[in-house]
Structures are given as C-alpha cells and as structure tokens.
Amino acid sequence: MRRSIATVCVSGTLDDKLTAAAAAGFDGIELFENDLVVSPWSPAEIRARCAGLGLSIDLYQPFRDFEGVPADVLELNLRRAARKFDVMEALGTDTMLVCSSVSPDARDDDALAAEHLSRLATQAAERGIRIAYEALAWGRNVSTWDHAWRIVRAAGHPALGLCLDSFHILSREVSPDGIADITPGKIFFVQLADAPHLRMDVLQWSRHHRLFPGQGAFDLPGLITNIQASGYDGPLSLEVFNDVFRQADPARTAVDAMRSLIALEDRAGLHPLPPAPTLRGHAFTEFAVDGGTGPQLREALRGLGFAHTGQHRTKPVELWEQSACRVVLNSAVTRPGAAISAIAVSTDDPEAALRRAVALRAPAHVSAHGPREVSLASVTAPDGTDVFLTDHSTDWRADFLSTGDSPGIGTGLLSTDHIGLTQPFDHFDEAGLFYDSVLGLGRLATEEFAAPFGLMRSRALATTGREVRLALTVALLRRGEWAPGVPEPQHIAFSTSDIMATAARVPQRLAIPDNYYADLAARFALPDDTIEPLRRHGVLYDRDAHGGELLHFYTPVHGGRVFFEIVERRGGYDAFGETNAPVRMAAHRHLRLTTGRATPQLAGDA
C-alpha cells in the first residue's frame, strides 16, 4: 500500500516538510491547509515541487463545519468549498477531507447532513474531486465512524465516501469491528495515529498527544485488519499532532514516522519484515574514554571487582570482565565525558537482524575489521549510541589478546541487568519505537516521577525472558538554565545474587541519607533488623505489588555523567526501582557539592 504523511506531522515550513517526507521515502502527503496558506509557493508550484520529489498530494484537509446548517449558511459553505476546489485543481489533488461539524449551528439531523454532503459531492464531482467525510471524536452531532458511515450510505453519492482516522475511532468506545463490512470502495482515505491512554478532553488529547503507530497504546494492527477486510487499497497516511514533533528536526521525525508505518505493516501482516532478532543477553557495553575519563573509569571498574582481561588486537580498546559482566573502554571514539558509546547484544543471527534494521530505516553498519577480527554488525540508536549485534555462536572476545588477568569472581557481580540511557528530549518516543521495532525489545511500563530538578519520564524495554533490559529516561520538559543535576546521566546496572556481600566488597558506594531509611521503615513496615543492613551498606529497597523485591546500590558519578548500579532482584521483581531515583539524584548532587567536584551545569538531568 502507498505510504503517506500529513504535513502537520513534522515541523517547519512547507519546503522543510516536503523535503523531509521525500527523503524518508514517503509516496505522498496530506496537505494541511495552514501549510499551504503560509507558503510563498503557488498551488501550481507546490504541485511541481511535490512531483519533483516524487510525492503525490493524496488529500487536501481540513474542510470544517459544512453540513447540517441553515440554507443561507449552506450556500456560503458551498461557495467556500468552490474556492477550495480551485486550489485543489491547481494542486492536482482529488480528495478533500470534510470533518463532521462542531458548529453550534449544525442540526442533529442525519437526513439533512446526507443531503448537504450529497450536494457538496455533486459540486466536487463536476471538478473531478471526491469528498472524504470524517467523524471527529468531538463532532457536535456526528462523532463515531459508524454514524458517519450511516450518513454516507444514506447519501449514496459516488463522490462521497469515508475518511477513517484511527484516533477518532480508537479514542471512543465504539468497536471498529464493523468497518470490515463497509461497502467496498466507500472508504476513501485512512489516517493513522497512535496515542497513549490519557484521561483528558479528547480534543486536547488529539491535538497535542498523538503519536506514530507503535508509540502509544492503540490496537492499530487490529484496525488495519478491519480496514483491509473492507477492500480498502488507498494510502495508509499518518496524521499525528504532537507538541514535541512539531518543534523537532523534521528530517528525523519523518524517518521515525516511516519506521512506524513499516513496523505497523509488519504487525498487521501486510508486508512482513525479517523477524525481530532473538536476543540472548548483553554481550558488552562500551565506554568512550579519553586521557581524563579513562583513569576514572578504570579505577571505578577495579573498585567494582573487574579485571582488565584483554587488549584489542589493533585498536586502543580494553576489555574488562567479571563473570558475564563485560565492559569495553575505547579510546578511539570520542564522546563528551565518559559515556556509553555502544551497547552490544548477543543474537542468533546478526545478519537477519541487520536486514530487519535496514528495512526499518535504521542506520546500520558492519564494522571495518582486520583479517583476524570478528565482523560486528551494528545499528545506531536515536541517541547516537551504537548497538552491536554479536553472534551468539562466536566469541567476539577473539579480537582481544589476553592480558593474563582472569575475570575471577570479583565482588560477586554476575551479569548486566540493564543499561540506563538518558534520551535526547526530541527523540524519546522515537527511541522507544526504535528499540521495539528494530531489536524486538518489548515496552514495559512508562513511569513519571518527581525528581529534585524537575519531572522525569522513564520507559523500560526488555526481551520477554529479560535477557536484555534497557531503561530510557527523559525530562518531562526540556531543561533550561537551572539544571544542576548530572547532565544526561548514563549507567550500567550489574546483577548480584547477594547484594550485602557485594556491597561489603565495593568501597565506592553512594551514601544514602538516614531519612530514606526512616521513611522506608514506615512505608513498608520493615523491622529494624531488615532496615539496619540496608542502611549500613547504602542499599536501597523497593517492593512490588506481588511481593517481589529490589535491593540496589549506586556508585558515585565518573567522568561527569556515568555511574554504576548493582541490583539484586528477588521474587520476580520486574521493575527498575524508579521510586528511588530521586534519592540517587539528590545524593549525587550532595556528593558533588561536598567534594567540590565541579560538573559543568548542562541541561538534562535524569
């Protein structure tokens, strides 16, 4: 099916939007009237520009408050439509979206609405134009797809059909099942948007919080299946009003949009992709280090019981290990501050994974490598982190020469539990979709919490078996001048089966205030002999609704933005202890203030 995008989905003036849509590979656009109105190009010039970019103009929208009005208003409305038909003719587009009226003048009279729409369709047909009637979820009289369909069917005009918009359908509690039974050919257009479940005015929800498919909570594959069953073969077109996308780089947003559509087509069974990779676990995590941050991270890893076990054959790259925990320090990549430059996950078939990634428009690479080196496939995530896909059946460590040191058991760390990455403000939803669609990491809960320097949002993704877990965080509002937290922190969490024993062997633990333990005792009704070892070791605690428990501690920040976390999960605890994140943030700040380790005050604490 053809892929289309409404110009309202992305930021910029029309030129920015068209360029972005074409570069992302869309076949067509919906032209949102405001984008035309503010454009210095005439409709004919826009038509030529679109043609030059290989874009068709699939829809002109929106035409509002047309039907069910008094006779004199109807005449004015028909004249208004005629002006728009002139524009559409010059644009070379043949379908106009008419939204159900929100006007207080509109009468609740289906026969009248059908009659008026029929007159409009007649006038349109004379110009070779079709009318796609859409029920706005907040329409005054018509607010559901089935009501709109009854009116269209009653009108019985060949130039009048339906526009189905997934938001308007799925935001209401009306089943979309009957869509499959719509007369073939009467669905003229399909607009797709996802959204999170929000309890708010539906108009505000629609205008500010729509998302691309796969980024929200709607069952879009199910809807597509119904629409397909009706015989629809027009474009699938994204129409997403989103406050963040409206002010983000349109080129990136358009690629995110395209990825969402390709992933949706896969899920709906329209165009299957190579299957998502089976991820077996975290292979390693790579830090970019320099002369300043390298020594700090080495000291931190030694303090955690890691050994420097390998040196890369050809590159200034060190391998540090403890049991199945593996960290790589790379002096050949540059990032500001010690930063996670790459994560590596082990998979059965890196090449298939790479094909899927490429199909999903992810930046994919195969690393340059020497004759004796393992070839590494990678994709670049929205925050710039490289994700290496190592082959589960090959040991990537063959690239490293042994230093003679053995990994040993160190402090009892077992493996990488999860990796925590602060996301760039504009790309949080893009990142969720990226990891979900490209790597097949399912989305777990999204949490919001109040941190000392502002509200935060946290979204976890993981494989079904929890072999690989990621925790993505972002500030709810882009941070400004007052942002005294750690700038865009990143962390690796390692697992242990005995947090107290590990804590006793790790000297560099973040000090946790006594007040935290007093509150913990009250909150969970914990006895003193449970609280006391936690307090002594600076171990934090969380308990879920099923009695699962998390015990965890943190290290100070290294190199400006990196810290480590040690976790012990008990009884199937499946979250990330977000409730304790504010304690960590305040403690990191306190440590910085008291030790005088100045950190540049950049935006974006998490």
Next chain:
Amino acid sequence: MRRSIATVCVSGTLDDKLTAAAAAGFDGIELFENDLVVSPWSPAEIRARCAGLGLSIDLYQPFRDFEGVPADVLELNLRRAARKFDVMEALGTDTMLVCSSVSPDARDDDALAAEHLSRLATQAAERGIRIAYEALAWGRNVSTWDHAWRIVRAAGHPALGLCLDSFHILSREVSPDGIADITPGKIFFVQLADAPHLRMDVLQWSRHHRLFPGQGAFDLPGLITNIQASGYDGPLSLEVFNDVFRQADPARTAVDAMRSLIALEDRAGLHPLPPAPTLRGHAFTEFAVDGGTGPQLREALRGLGFAHTGQHRTKPVELWEQSACRVVLNSAVTRPGAAISAIAVSTDDPEAALRRAVALRAPAHVSAHGPREVSLASVTAPDGTDVFLTDHSTDWRADFLSTGDSPGIGTGLLSTDHIGLTQPFDHFDEAGLFYDSVLGLGRLATEEFAAPFGLMRSRALATTGREVRLALTVALLRRGEWAPGVPEPQHIAFSTSDIMATAARVPQRLAIPDNYYADLAARFALPDDTIEPLRRHGVLYDRDAHGGELLHFYTPVHGGRVFFEIVERRGGYDAFGETNAPVRMAAHRHLRLTTGRATPQLAGDA
C-alpha cells in the same frame, strides 16, 4: 498573616528550597516528605537550618490513605503515623496533613473515618501534634471540603481540624461559601494554589498545572474572605505543583510566589498595597543598539516615516518621533541583537507606582540623572526589560536637545498600539503576574496556536481603556536544536487610521503569500474588491465575533530579532491578530532564506 510556602513549589534539593524561601521573605515552609527523605540532613539539622534562616516548619505533609480501613490496616497505619511523629518531633513541627484516602480498601463510612481520625488525633495529641484533614478532589470517598468538615466535626477531637486547599475546593463545583461558618479554630491550615480552567483528569490537573495565585482562573480573594470570616489566623501557605516551576531557578520562583501572595492579600483586603498606577499610554520604547544594529534600526525607522528629533544631553541616546510614536535608540546599553531594552509608560504618580512595585518585590530603580535631567523611575520585568514610569505631567523629552527635525506626520502612524515581547520559557506566568500586579495591566485572553516551528502561547495584557497593551508570547515547549525561526523576536506595533495610505508610503513591508489571500477570501467570504487592496499592500486581516476588524502589516526583521507592525483597529477589535502570526513567521523565514541574511539559529522562535 504569616506567609508560608510548600517545598514542593520550587526546584532543587532541600537546601536550594530553604535558601530560596528565606531569601524571598517567607516566614515558614510546608515540608514535603520527599524533600526530607532525599536530604542528607537529619531532621534536627533541618530544624536548625530553618531556624537559622528564620523559617518555621508550619506543616509536615502528606500522610496518605489513613482512614476507613480494616482494623489490621488501621493498626499498621497508626504505627506508620507514629514513625512520622518521631520525625516531626525532631523537626519541631506540630501539624501533620492527612489527605482523604484514595485507597480501594477505604470504606465509604463517615462514622468509621471519624473514629479512625479521632484515634490518630489522640495519638498525635500525646506528642503535641495536630492533624489537619484535607479532602483531595479525587479522594475515594471524601472529595469535598464540606464532607471533610462533617467528618472532623463528628470526630469532635481538639487535635483534629481541617486543612483547606484552594485547588481541591475550587476545582470542584462545590460552593466555598459555607467555609465562613466553620467553627472558629477548626481550620488548622490553609493551602493556596491557582490554576487555569482545564478539561482534564483532576489529579493530573492538580499535579502538573497549578499556578501561584493570580496566575490562573480561580477566585482566590473570595475564598480568602470566607476563610477569614471563620476566624482563621494561621499561615497562608502556597502549595503549587507545576511542571515549569519544578525545573526553574528556585530563587526566582520563590520571589514570584511571594509576589503572588502579597498581591492576593491586597485583593482580598488583608494588606492593601499602594494602588496600581493609572497608565496613560506608551511614552516611548527603547532599543539597545550597537554599531551593527544601530544603522539597521535607523534605516527601518526612517522607512516608517520617523524623524530623528532629539539627542540626549549626556548619553549616546537618540529620540525618534512620529506623531505620538516615540522610539529611543540607546548605544549605552547592551543586549544581543537590536532588542527592546526598555518600555516606558506614562503615569500620574510614578513614586506611588514605585512604592507598589517595591512592596511587590519587583526590582525597582530610580535612574541616575544629571542636574538638568528628568528623574526616571523604573522596574525590571521578568524578561529583563526595564519598565520606565514617566510622569504624565512632565515632558521626559526635556532630556533631549532638539536636532531641528520635526516629527511631522510621516506615514500616518499615530501612537504605539502594543509591544510584543517573547518571554523566557521559565518565566511566562511570572511575567503575566508581574505586569498585572505591579503595573495593574489586566490580563486579556491567552491564545495557543500552531506556528511553523512549534506551538506558541500568547497572552495579552492591557489597561482597561487600552492606553497600554502588551502581548507576551512563549513557545509551548522550550525550543531545542531545530529552531530556525527568529530567535526570541520582539516588536512594536504602531497604530494608523488608514492602513492602506500608510502601507503605500512604507516601502519595507513583509511580503505575504497569495495563498493567504485566497484562503482569506474563502474564510470570511470577502469580495474581490476587499481582498485586492489587502493583497496589493501585503496587509493581513482578522475579524472578531462582533464584526470588529484588524488590518495590519509587518516589516522585515531588523538586527536579528526586531520587527515592526502597523495596525488599524476597526469597530472595537480588541485582539492581536494572533491567527496571522504563523503567516508572519513563515514569511520572515522565507525572506531570510531568499535574501541569505543568515540569522544565528537560537532557540525560541515566536
């Protein structure tokens, strides 16, 4: 009355918050539990720190989900409370806030709730502590102040009283009138927050969108009057959960908070301020210019028909005039780009205005001046703009030596219609309150609109007679890397009584696309002979619901961020043509792209 602020109102760790509250002159704080929990200071240390800063701890909050529970849970809850009483004792605070339960376990049984609260109060009284019971607007069984009062009255315990929170009261459709009849002494605490009217889940509304008094839509003076009538003489305490304030500089937020409380006390008749000044009009507007931007602005002013009529006696300051439009170019102040450094309004009694400003914690100044110069009082607005208060009975132009040029009639500009200032993201609501409370400019409508590079919010303020008008704008989200618009634009709008005649004499008009006029004709059903002159002159058009009309045009951007607007208001049009702002923004961008005038791509287009 004592003034208090909840620590949750401002950003930072506890130290930041206490320092900010004390510096802003608050008498006390409400200690929000999370701020204590993450603090490295013990309760005794916090008590000492507060005492050192002259702050009392007026309330410990919140204690949740206490009442109406099964017997075993009640025992656990009482033990939990006992732990909190330990903390409160060490803090030296004697009032604990208990919110009505949201737990599904809580029974809807007023007698049971009263009995439980009575037991809690007994336990509290033994420690010298009082319980202030508050109805959360989303409480499971108790969600209104009068319901909470019935329970408190039924309990009849001297250590049990009410906490009244303006948000929980005014967000519900329950009249606050009966509050005056509450038994004297039974209101233990009063929390104040304002909020805009929003149609959304009340919990989300409360947690994200509260504002300081005078920044929202609630009738807080009316509520205060009721509370006063009951004999309440405890602190008035601000409790504002706001996404922006949570991440903004706490020192500034605390001053904004204090200003809101002082202004509220004035409006409620508790502590009258010197009256708001009577503003007679815009006296002049001052631009900071340098060697680069000065020539650009001079050329622009000449193009608009201004004459350089005066030169300051002692400073590098030029006066430019046309009728009552007056612009001052000041080479002695520095701002990035040609920027409005000061606005000046004419008033009957600048000294009284200054006294009011000082009482409202506004940064106020009296300009240094030479022996023959007029003394100028000024206050600094939240965005750094100085607001001069000129004396209506004295001509401030006496400071200028005549150049011999006469103001003449130029291009028909009559006076300053309004000034448009982009506000810093963190200080938009602060700015509204500042102009409202300090200068007595009433708030007109707040509009939100979709602009090419993101959503915008615009708020107008004006005197009753419209002698002085300001239009403040801000991006709905702080802009990031993709922000190709004019960075933080500012403009002056001058009025004319014949826009076509003025346009014909002003060569430097911003070109408006033909598409705009085609849409305008359709939208307002305007005949060709009305549209044609508009199109020819690049004049934009708006019409309000009462038939009032705005005709206006813009100039290009000068010095990177300044443009001029010429407006003709007809038939009582009282808005600002915000609907045309996106057209202006796109046209400014197009001009910049086509003329190659590179502008630094900073954040914050409007």
